[in-house]
Amino acid sequence: MDTKTRMIETATKLFQQRGYKAVGLNELLRACETTKGALYHHFPGGKEELLIACLHSLNETLTRDIELLFNCESSTEAAVRAVIGEMIKDLDRDGTIAGYTFSSIVSEMSLLSEPARDACRALYEKIQSIFHAKLLEDGFSNNQASSVSLFLTASIEGGLLLCRAQNSSIPLKTISNVIPELMKEF
């Protein structure tokens, strides 16, 4: 794997786990097994340009992963539960989540960097659009699908936050169990 790709993949995980500011440049480079020269060669804009690249890359991998799961399941409900199941698996195995989310980045960058916020918004929109399409298949109206896809995205991200605070996967499990109740009402 070439240096640039390796940097993006490694940095993405670190940023997802701990946020932007909390990950120092030297630590980042050590984890990527590379140097500042390589960083500023591939990303003249430095750390922030790398972050944007990570978010764009995340957009692709996330889309691919989620769509893959969604294609295996018949209903939106089952599909969402499958996605949450993957998060729980990661959480129970590694004690942390380095996929499917980027809340650490959103909260600290939204006030600081316009491009970063845009990239995060695009990411959320992409996820919601996948949910949205599946909901339409399930017979939801366009308006309903919009509301529900947003609601699903929010509760998953919020659930992850609770998991981090509790250092446990129980909140996400609870949310996963509540979702069927929620979906059948519409």
Next chain:
Amino acid sequence: MDTKTRMIETATKLFQQRGYKAVGLNELLRACETTKGALYHHFPGGKEELLIACLHSLNETLTRDIELLFNCESSTEAAVRAVIGEMIKDLDRDGTIAGYTFSSIVSEMSLLSEPARDACRALYEKIQSIFHAKLLEDGFSNNQASSVSLFLTASIEGGLLLCRAQNSSIPLKTISNVIPELMKEF
């Protein structure tokens, strides 16, 4: 107002808006209109001890604010919508939320500082317990109330995250509108 209280109140807002690492010590002291001497006099443990103090203080004010709103409303549904309404008001007025949430802190501190994570967990538990009590009044079973209070907390925090990413209060408004649909199903 004495220095210590002023420091806690000012720092709390900054930490809520931008997270822990993103707020530098010097910037913090400037905002509090004080000096390092005062900081390390009142908080020998430095910045982190101040953060913990902020989280404890937040626990009290948040509890008071939410309980006040909850006492004015008859149902849990109306009460939750009132809480979200306050968040939306803040968001539309200031462009940022410096109350009712601390997601920025959770995501970056959960892996770094055990005491900070504990304080965050206590905060979420407190919020959920208020929701829980009101749900019992509404006739929910104990189990249902636990699930729903967690679900409500998660979707509000997640909704705020989406608001930050979109720089808009629409996500929270949508969530506020979906909640009645959700509540009547149980």
Next chain:
DNA sequence: TAGTAAAAACAGACCGGTTGGTATGCAGAA
């Protein structure tokens, strides 16, 4: 009530380490 000593509440200079960022060097491919 005045005087005084001790303690609390700061203020600010200073520290080593780290930050993100730059400039230069240098090997290998084209």
Next chain:
DNA sequence: TTCTGCATACCAACCGGTCTGTTTTTACTA
């Protein structure tokens, strides 16, 4: 030989934290 793809040395700025004063308040005594 020229260009890409790094590596290394170096930088000023800033980080959180410590240390040594100085001022203000408090407590007690004469």
